[in-house]
Amino acid sequence: MLSxxxxxxxxxxxxxxxxxxxxxxxxxxxxxxxxxxxxxxxLAHVLAGKDGYLVTRGEVRFQGEDLLALPPEERAxxxxxxxxQYPVEIPGVGNLYFLKAAFNAVRRExxxxxxxxxxxxxxxxxxxxxxxxxxxxxDRPVNQGFxxxxxxxxxxxxxxxxxxxxxxxxxxxxxxxxxxxxxxxRGINAMRAPKRASLVITHYQRxxxxxxxxxxxxxxxxxxxxxxxxSLALRLEERGYRLREEARP
Amino acid sequence: MSHTELEQLxxxxxxYGFATDLESEAAPRGLDENIVRLISxxxxxxxxxxxxxxxxLRHWLTMxxxxxxxxxxxxxxxxxxxxxxxxxxxxxxxxxxxxxPEVRRMFDKLGISLVEQERxxxxxxxxxxxxxxxxxxxxxxxxxxxxxxxxxxxxxxxxPDLVEQYLGSVVPYTDNFFATLxxxxxxxxxxxxxxxxxxCPMELSTYFRINAAGTGQFERTLIIAEPSSFVxxxxxxxxxxxxxxxxxxxVVELIALDDAEIRYATVQNWYPGDKEGRGGIYNxxxxxxxxxxxxxxxxxxxxxxxxxxxxxxxSCILAGDDSVGEFSSVALVNHHQQADxxxxxxxxxxxxxxxxxxxxxxxxxxxxTYRGLVKIAEGAxxxxxxxxxxxxLLGDQCGAHTFPNIEVAxxxxxxxxxxxxxxxxxxxxxxxxxRGLSAEDAVSLIVNGFxxxxxxxxxxxxxxxxxxLLALKLEGSVG
Numbered sequence: 001m002l003s004x005x006x007x008x009x010x011x012x013x014x015x016x017x018x019x020x021x022x023x024x025x026x027x028x029x030x031x032x033x034x035x036x037x038x039x040x041x042x043l044a045h046v047l048a049g050k051d052g053y054l055v056t057r058g059e060v061r062f063q064g065e066d067l068l069a070l071p072p073e074e075r076a077x078x079x080x081x082x083x084x085q086y087p088v089e090i091p092g093v094g095n096l097y098f099l100k101a102a103f104n105a106v107r108r109e110x111x112x113x114x115x116x117x118x119x120x121x122x123x124x125x126x127x128x129x130x131x132x133x134x135x136x137x138x139d140r141p142v143n144q145g146f147x148x149x150x151x152x153x154x155x156x157x158x159x160x161x162x163x164x165x166x167x168x169x170x171x172x173x174x175x176x177x178x179x180x181x182x183x184x185x186r187g188i189n190a191m192r193a194p195k196r197a198s199l200v201i202t203h204y205q206r207x208x209x210x211x212x213x214x215x216x217x218x219x220x221x222x223x224x225x226x227x228x229x230x231s232l233a234l235r236l237e238e239r240g241y242r243l244r245e246e247a248r249p
Numbered sequence: 250m251s252h253t254e255l256e257q258l259x260x261x262x263x264x265y266g267f268a269t270d271l272e273s274e275a276a277p278r279g280l281d282e283n284i285v286r287l288i289s290x291x292x293x294x295x296x297x298x299x300x301x302x303x304x305x306l307r308h309w310l311t312m313x314x315x316x317x318x319x320x321x322x323x324x325x326x327x328x329x330x331x332x333x334x335x336x337x338x339x340x341x342x343x344x345x346x347x348x349x350p351e352v353r354r355m356f357d358k359l360g361i362s363l364v365e366q367e368r369x370x371x372x373x374x375x376x377x378x379x380x381x382x383x384x385x386x387x388x389x390x391x392x393x394x395x396x397x398x399x400x401x402x403x404x405x406x407x408x409p410d411l412v413e414q415y416l417g418s419v420v421p422y423t424d425n426f427f428a429t430l431x432x433x434x435x436x437x438x439x440x441x442x443x444x445x446x447x448x449c450p451m452e453l454s455t456y457f458r459i460n461a462a463g464t465g466q467f468e469r470t471l472i473i474a475e476p477s478s479f480v481x482x483x484x485x486x487x488x489x490x491x492x493x494x495x496x497x498x499x500v501v502e503l504i505a506l507d508d509a510e511i512r513y514a515t516v517q518n519w520y521p522g523d524k525e526g527r528g529g530i531y532n533x534x535x536x537x538x539x540x541x542x543x544x545x546x547x548x549x550x551x552x553x554x555x556x557x558x559x560x561x562x563x564s565c566i567l568a569g570d571d572s573v574g575e576f577s578s579v580a581l582v583n584h585h586q587q588a589d590x591x592x593x594x595x596x597x598x599x600x601x602x603x604x605x606x607x608x609x610x611x612x613x614x615x616x617x618t619y620r621g622l623v624k625i626a627e628g629a630x631x632x633x634x635x636x637x638x639x640x641x642l643l644g645d646q647c648g649a650h651t652f653p654n655i656e657v658a659x660x661x662x663x664x665x666x667x668x669x670x671x672x673x674x675x676x677x678x679x680x681x682x683x684r685g686l687s688a689e690d691a692v693s694l695i696v697n698g699f700x701x702x703x704x705x706x707x708x709x710x711x712x713x714x715x716x717x718l719l720a721l722k723l724e725g726s727v728g
Contacts, residue, residue, distance in 0.1 A: 071682070
């Protein structure tokens with residue numbers, strides 16, 4: 001589904017990703033772990049198409065298509081979803097209204113009929129139960145006045161409504177207490193399906209107690225230095241990210 | 250979004266820019282007493298009105314064009330303007346069937362079918378082309394309630410006492426350069442009178458269209474709300490695309506007596522000029538309402554998207570005790586448009602309250618200025634004002650300026666002022682696009698969110714129209 005080959009990315013003249021390779025198959029959940037500044041968020045942003053990143057080498061294919069050639073909205077409409085580390089506030093734009101506009105933009109692209117306000121509201125109400133989001137937040141402006149946990153849950157809620165093919169979760173667990181973490185994990189697990197794949201970016205192992213990945217990759221200084229099954233996450237927790245590198249001859 | 254796509258959007262033309270070939274009758278260019286007398290005699294006006302016009306003209310000749318506004322334009326040659334132009338017709342139409350079919354087609358093309366309006370939408374329309382009212386719908390039904398809604402010319406003929414009593418009572422003929430000019434040469438406009446205790450059952454609307462070339466449009470609107478009455482009034486404006494600048498200098502006067510309420514909404518979409526800043530309307534308008542009676546209320550809501558230059562300060566004189574004034578504005582400038590707009594809230598009565606809500610959006614090379622005055626007179630004990638001025642910038646070539654003035658002569662007054670300036674952030678745009686919205690839709694969504702408090706105050710159909718207009722105006726302003 002997602003194939004990253006020898007990806008090199010610079011930000012403001014500095015090379016942040018230095019040859020990333022990754023294969024994510026349909027139905028899989030991969031975790032990317034790594035210390036601060038290792039390039040985890042850069043990878044998420046480049047995959048989603050954010051401005052300000054220069055791809056100097058390598059390629060990314062999504063369902064066989066050159067992902068990097070597409071503008072962000074086209075990627076989104078093809079099923080790429082990024083749960084933001086820092087969800088953005090949009091004053092005056094109702095949360096439900098925003099999500100309906102996005103939802104229907106994706107439906108149009110797929111040649112499906114748009115949902116009207118009533119049908120969409122029913123869908124939204126059902127999906128928000130999954131993350132126990134307060135229904136009052138539907139009518140509030142997007143992310144404005146939301147607590148940190150509400151913002152993150154709102155991201156997962158949006159994901160549950162938009163039903164992406166590829167979900168990229170950028171440190172969705174950061175700043176969450178244990179209850180919120182469980183709720184978010186439940187949302188992510190509910191999205192697990194044979195037709196979908198997820199890339200879970202995290203700093204800590206604790207999210208992976210609840211979302212058990214098929215593969216774990218360790219990103220250090222812009223390269224994947226180690227990959228393994230879910231037990232790798234536990235080992236990393238004990239010994240830290242650097243050990244492996246220092247152990248190298 | 251690719252460069253070419255952007256360029257195509259930028260090229261998008263002003264959709265109302267067509268001219269209609271109407272046979273019209275015009276005065277020669279220039280302004281002197283003869284022109285004023287000609288206008289007055291064409292309209293068979295009573296002597297008081299000719300006297301009003303002549304006083305205004307004589308005063309105007311002593312005045313200088315104001316230079317304090319934050320706008321720039323080449324000098325206007327007032328002797329090169331045609332002050333009277335009217336679509337020719339045999340006699341005043343008694344019904345819509347008698348309206349010149351060309352005029353009807355023109356309004357159909359603008360999406361304002363005069364016939365449909367009458368039958369379906371429940372909005373009474375007074376259509377003003379160049380300087381003359383061409384059709385007023387729903388007059389009969391309104392008349393049953395005693396509501397007078399007609400062209401200004403018709404009011405002069407049929408209700409001269411009301412006109413004489415109120416004309417110039419809010420905006421005196423000496424008021425300012427453009428209002429004084431208007432007082433001398435105004436040719437038509439709308440008139441509305443709502444009798445005591447009547448709640449006008451439908452929206453009243455005037456649709457202004459400048460059609461003839463080289464013509465100034467000087468219309469005059471007068472709305473009188475008797476005690477305990479209510480009226481909601483809408484005004485829309487468009488003009489053909491021409492590469493010259495055309496002057497529009499209107500005067501609107503509102504009078505609200507005890508417990509009366511007037512809501513006045515404008516969606517202004519005069520031709521703004523091309524993207525290089527050539528052509529477009531100079532919109533120099535004086536709008537003022539007087540809350541004459543106790544507990545009366547006047548609210549101005551405006552969505553200003555057109556004109557090369559907008560110079561406009563819809564104001565309220567809060568004379569009656571406990572009277573309320575409101576001003577809610579969205580002003581959008583793109584390309585080379587300039588807007589200097591705001592309001593004056595003059596508190597004279599006790600416990601008077603006013604609210605100012607201004608949302609300025611600047612894109613392209615547009616310059617947007619908010620200019621406001623809140624004045625609390627000595628006798629205005631317990632007066633309160635809340636002002637909020639927000640500016641939104643798109644791009645780095647545009648400007649937003651705010652000049653709030655406050656004058657307080659009574660120590661019991663309470664005033665609050667909040668202001669903010671923000672840019673549509675890359676993060677907001679990216680967030681929307683990551684969810685599947687195009688850049689254009691994202692900007693339109695963010696801008697409409699920014700304006701929401703104001704748009705909510707518009708009547709339903711108008712709010713939808715205004716949202717669509719804002720989106721249209723901003724197409725191509727981001728990449």
